[in-house]
Every structure is written in structure tokens, then in C-alpha cells.
Amino acid sequence: MRAGEVAPGLDAPEEGNATTGATEADAVSVPEEPVTTGRPRRRGVPTIYDVAEAAGVAPSTVSRTFSRPGRVNSETAARIRQVAADLGYRTNPMARALSTTHTSLLALVVPDITNPVYFEIINGVQDEAAEAGYTVVLVDSRESDRREREALERALPIVEGIVLGTSRMSDASIRMIAKQRPMVAINRAVREIPSVVPDNSRGVRRALEHLGELGHEPVTYLAGPEASWADGMRWRGLREASLELAVHVRRLGPLAPTVAGGVAGAKAWLQSPTTAVIGFNDLVAIGFIRYVTSRGVRVPEDVSVVGYDNIFAADLVTPPLTTVATPRRALGAAAVRNLLAQIKGAHPRGGPPVVVPVKLVERQSTGPAPAQAPAAGTPPRGIPVR
Secondary structure (H helix, E strand, O other), X not given: OOOOOOOOOOOOOOOOOOOOOOOHHHOOOOOOOOOOOOOOOOOOOOOHHHHHHHHOOOHHHHHHHHHOHHHOOHHHHHHHHHXXXXXXXXXXXXXXXXXXXXXXXXXXXXXXXXXXXXXXXXXXXXXXXXXXXXXXXXXXXXXXXXXXXXHHHHHOOOOOEEEEEOOOOOHHHHHHHHOOOOEEEEOOOEOOEOEEEEOHHHHHHHHHHHHHHOOOOOEEEEOOOOOOHHHHHHHHXXXXXXXXXXOOEEXXXXXXXXXXXXXXXXXXXXXXXXXXXXEOOHHHHHHHHHHHHHOOOOOOOOOEEEEEEOOHHHHOOOOOOEEEEOOHHHHHHHHHHHHHHHHOOOOOOOOOOEEEOOEEEOOOOOOOOOOOOOOOOOOOOOOOOO
């Protein structure tokens, strides 16, 4: 490019610019942008400074007009609002909220948004939050404590509180974040942190009672993720119940809380089958059923299966799944009510968690134990021997 030329698409500098040394010949004529008020305005989105200049007031006066109207003379405020309307100026509610930390936003963290168990928890949280005038920011940690922690650190500046759903973080990390924003945990009990949990011990006890009444012994538990607090509580509840009910329980896992996890559990179970299985959740139980039936095993004639959570797909699988129903919408709503109380100044109650009752829903995936239990290493009737 030769000296004095103007690059395509760029305006030349204004006449007499001392910095560039541009001359009158270099100037480019730009037509004035028409405005309805006759006031000059800058190109692009109008700012608070544009309004202040057009109204003949300080920018701080414009700011007070929109944030603290009672501190501005009514006539001045009316003039500023009219000028703002003429220029098309809009206040930025988020910027104003961040200066006072009142954003009306709550964070909800779940480990896997594709897991149907969280659908009703999300609905419960959103409904209760909306009723109180809050919006929910959803964080999917993808079963990673690192992702969970990093996402929360980014969300902290813009949210007023956190609902932590089935966290995979350590207790220390959870307590650290709770020092910065009010927090309530779901499906996780952490010392000093308010929490809402289903009655895990009661749920697995009812499942084991049901299988024991049908004559099953021993029973296999397909365990969930190693970092899952709920899995630890369910396994502990099963061990305690097994002593009282005189039904032996063994554990296989840890497994991913997914259909694929259930398939992996089924493959391990086939090496030493029992007549009954309790899955960490419904997805694990469904994956188990799908795999063993593809190998010729009949449910419930050869093996009875119980899930946990009663997700919407539990009665769509063949056969329909017997499962422990947890009131997930109620868990979410209760967590938000507790969280909003903290935001409004209530002292967080960090004692024992609020426990929500559960119930066993009996369907067709469970039935009487076979007349003769298989020996160790021997597949039940219907499993092809290879």
C-alpha cells in the first residue's frame, strides 16, 4: 500500500489529527446518522455517557436515576428517562445486580444431566425457585469432581446460592465453596452443610425384605460409583439389614451409574450368579436385565431384579422393574426452600440431614426364587453354558 492510501473498509482519520498527521485530503466524509430527537449520538449501542451528555447531567446522575430513583429530582429523572428512551438506551440488570450480589440466580449442580433420575430434581428446584422469583443456572459435572469444582468457581460471582445435587467432590471442597455462598446438598450429607436426602437405609431394607420373602438368598448388590455417598449409604444399609433378616448380600462393583454399568455388572454376575440382584439405581438394573435376557436368562424366573429411584423408564422395560421410589421433586423443592431461607438471613442448620421417606414399588421383575438355587459358578437355568 502506498503512503496516503486508506485501507479498504477503514475510515480515514479526521482532519487535523495531530497524532497521525492526516491532512484534509485524507479525510472521509461520513453522512450523519438520522435520529428522531435531533441530538447527536454515537454509533453502536448507546451508553450511560451518551445519555448523560444528551441530558446535560453527570453520568452518576443517570446511574442513580435507574438504580436509586428516589435520590434524583423527579423532573431531572423524567428528562433522563425520556432521553434514554429516545436514544434507545437500556439498563444492564446483570451489571447492576453484580454490584450488589442480588442476581436472583441459583446454581444447581448435577453429575450427569442425561441420567433420568435428575429430571424431577431439576423440575422441583426450578419450580420452587421460580415461585420465589429466582432463575436456576444448571451445571452438569459429567461425573467429574474436577469439572464440578471448576464450574462452581466460575459460577460463584453471579449466583446467590447453590443446590449441590449428588456431588462427587470431597467434603473439604464442598465446605470451602459453602464458605463463599449459601449451599444445600441433595443426596449427600456433609458435616456443617444443610442437606436433604432420601431414606437410603429404609429403601434397601425394603428391597431386601421383599426378596427375602420371595425366598432369595444370597442376593447380589450391583454397586454404584466409588465417589458416590448414596452408594456408601445403600451398601451400609444392606449390610445392616442382611444381619437382621438373615439374608446374605454380596457386592459387585464399583460400576458406572448407567445402562453400560449394568451391563458390566451382568457380565461379572454371570461368573457367579445368584437368584436376585439389587441395582444401585434403575439404569444399572435396566442394563443388567437387557444383557442377561440377551443371554437367555429369564427375569424373574431365573433371577429377580430390583432397581432404585423409580425413574420414568422403570415401567417401560420388559419386564417392568420393581424399584425403590424416591420423591425426587420433593427433594429439589425442599433444598430450594432451605437455601432461600439462608439467603434471607437464616443461620444454616448443619446437623443431621433432612430425610425424605421412600417406598418400594413392586412390578414384574421380581418373583419367587427358583426351587433350587444354582451352585457357585453354575449358571441358572436358561443361561447357555459355554
